[in-house]
Amino acid sequence: MSSASSVRTQSLTGEGVSSGYELKCHLVNKCMQEEIGFGRYQWQLFILSGLGWTADNLWLQGVAVALGQVNVEMSPSRIEFATLSLYVGLIVGATTWGILADIIGRKLSFNITLFIAGVFGIASGAAPNFVALCSILACIGFGIGGNLPVDGALYLEHIPQTSQWTLTLLSAFWALGQLIASAMAWGFIGNYSCPAGTAVGDCAMGDNMGWRYLFYTLGGLTFLVFVFRFLIFDLEESSKFLIAKGRDKEAIEVLQRIAKKNGRTISLTLEQFQEIEPTGDKSPSMFKVLKGIISKASLSHFTPLFHTRRLAINTTITMMLWAFIGLAYPLFNAFFPLYLAEKIPNQDSSVSRTFRDYTIISVMGIPGSFIACVVIDWTRKNTSGNEHAWTFGGRKASLAAFTALSGVFLFLFTTSTTSAAVLGFSCAFTLTQNAMYGILYAYTPEVFPGPHRGTADAICSALNRIFGILAPIIKMATTTPGGQTSANVNTSIFIAASVYVVSGLLAVALPIETAGKAAL
Structure with missing residues (x-):
């Protein structure tokens, strides 16, 4: 010593x-x-942190699957403004709660984020018009925006080093959120909506209650997770x-x-x-x-992230990855049901069929999390004594591979001309994408030190959401006001695929590997 x-x-x-x-x-x-x-306390925290990740993706996917029916009922000038509003809330929430986690502690942020999201989530189902709906979605985003960075940091700081791989496994709950939202949309929107082909403005509220039932349910589930966290589980500060x-x-x-x-x-x-x-x-x-x-609203938690050249390079690349993936992910996923409806031949298309396929695709995200857990620590024994020696597996190589593969499968998706091809490439993309996110969510809190972890995670998450705002803007730029793709149905998807491939190449340049190291 x-x-x-x-x-x-x-x-x-x-x-x-x-x-x-x-x-x-x-x-x-x-x-x-x-x-x-890793005992009873850690298992309980694992489940509750995972349910928080589930709630986060419940709303990202729930809003995505509801866009079509909201559009035909409320006939807004651009339906993409709903996604834009959600992401504005996500940006403010990620920045606010992540930085507060380094100032007043992880515990308060951990508990209050889902309370806000749950209350406004329940209210969203009763939105009387599109402006009110967008306002409520921004409030939901403010709540869930801080959920991922805070949950990941808090969970990491309560587990032993040999169990840090379970942080990657939390991404299975992220995939579960997509699956739950998809299955509920299949049941609610598939059965309580205006039929496919209904003109915008010709769909009455009484004939289109499916998306409202969905939002009521998602809001209730989010609030229930808050109850489990705040009233039942005795959470300890980090x-x-x-x-x-x-x-x-x-x-x-x-x-x-x-x-x-x-x-x-x-x-x-x-x-x-x-x-x-x-x-x-x-x-x-x-x-x-x-x-x-x-x-303490200063740079005291920011400047240490760039203290040395190696740390500065790693911090910069990590933040760039979050920003680029933040653009690519919603550019495809936030409008995926719309792409799916456009890609499937007319004779096979219906509201129920679209959400059935979306549910099948969502299932494939779960095995992606388990695959990521296997490869991030595989054969990383270093017998040479050189800490810089390359070994197979680990966070960096796995992140680079799965991110690049996500882009490749998106490029292949654009070539799809049959329902089977659309479904197949979508399933492959969902698997690799969820593996990528699982590794990114684990690597980020691991690589940043505890005193500044909340701030670093907040900045990464905020950049992710800020670039996510560009997704609906790009979508609006490549479609007509009616929402149908104009010259090229694949323009937005090409952009998303390219960004994924570039991000995969960028991940190779990360100088710090966290596999096998205890987080500070």
């Missing part, structure tokens, strides 16, 4: 954190790995967040309570923390918390 004088310095290490914090994190990681383990704030005593108490829930005890003591870097009792009052929100 370093001498007291060297440990107590506040100079940043190569990971963008103070020496004292890093040494304390090593003690916490050792305690998590050797004494607390010990690494508490250490970063100098609240060592609370961090030890948190670890002791988690160990007790797992039927374990720990040997880590406050004295061991104090030997590294003494701290006083820094438990803040509510006044200090509110004051901190204002005073």
Whole structure:
């Protein structure tokens, strides 16, 4: 262990954190790995974090599948404004809740995001007009926008290093959200909607209740997850967040309570923390918390992400990946039911048939998560002693491969001329895309240090949503006001496919591999 004088310095290490914090994190990681383990508490947190990811994708897919019926009923000037409104809310939510997670803690953000999304989600089904619907969708986006970055950071900081692969497995819940939304749309929209081919404006509300039933149900499910999180599960604050704030005593108490829930005890003591870097009792009052929100709204959580050249390159590429994928994903997925209806021959098209196929496609996202879990740590033993030696598998190589393959399958989708080809290439794309997202969601919180993890995740998520706003804009630029594709049905899909391929190549240049390393 370093001498007291060297440990107590506040100079940043190569990971963008103070020496004292890093040494304390090593003690916490050792305690998590050797004494607390992955027990009852972690399983409960895994399920509740996963349900949060499910709720997030429930709304992304729910809005996507409802666009067609909203359009024929409310006859807006451009139906894409609904997706645009949702993404505006997502941007504000991702930025707000992610940064607050580094200032006031993960726990509050973890609980309140789904409360907001659930309340406005239930209200969305009663929207009287298109303007009201777009306003409510923006509020839903504000709630779920912070869900992914906060959930991923909080979950990662409560598990041992050998279980970090389960962060990738959380993407199965993301796929589950798409599946649930698709299956419900098949039942509600497929049976309680105006028939296919109904002219815009000729569909009465009473004949088109399917999408409203869908939104009521999705809102209820989202609020139910909030109830499970807030009223049933006894969530603990992140010990690494508490250490970063100098609240060592609370961090030890948190670890002791988690160990007790797992039927374990720990040997880590406050004295061991104090030997590294003494701290006083820094438990803040509510006044200090509110004051901190204002005073710490600075670059103190941003600049450490670029502290060294290697870290700066990795941070920049990671954020670029989130931005580019943020454009490609909604450019295809947010309007996929519309593409599906246009691609399927007229004799095979119907509202029910479209959502049946969409449900089948959604199922394929789940095995993508399990495949990603297998390859991210496969044969990564390094016998040469060279930490830079290349080995098969790991986060970077797997991310690059699945991202590029997603683009390839989208290019093949554009060549589809039969229902079978459309379905086949769509299933392949959904599998590789979900594997890609699972790895990206795991790699991002792993590669950023705890004191700045919430801010880094927030910026990545915000960039993802900001570029996502371009998707409906591009869609509007390539279609007529009626929503039908003008010159080329594949223009938007070509753009999405190209961005995926470029992102795959970009992922190869990431300098930091996180496989086999405990997160700080």
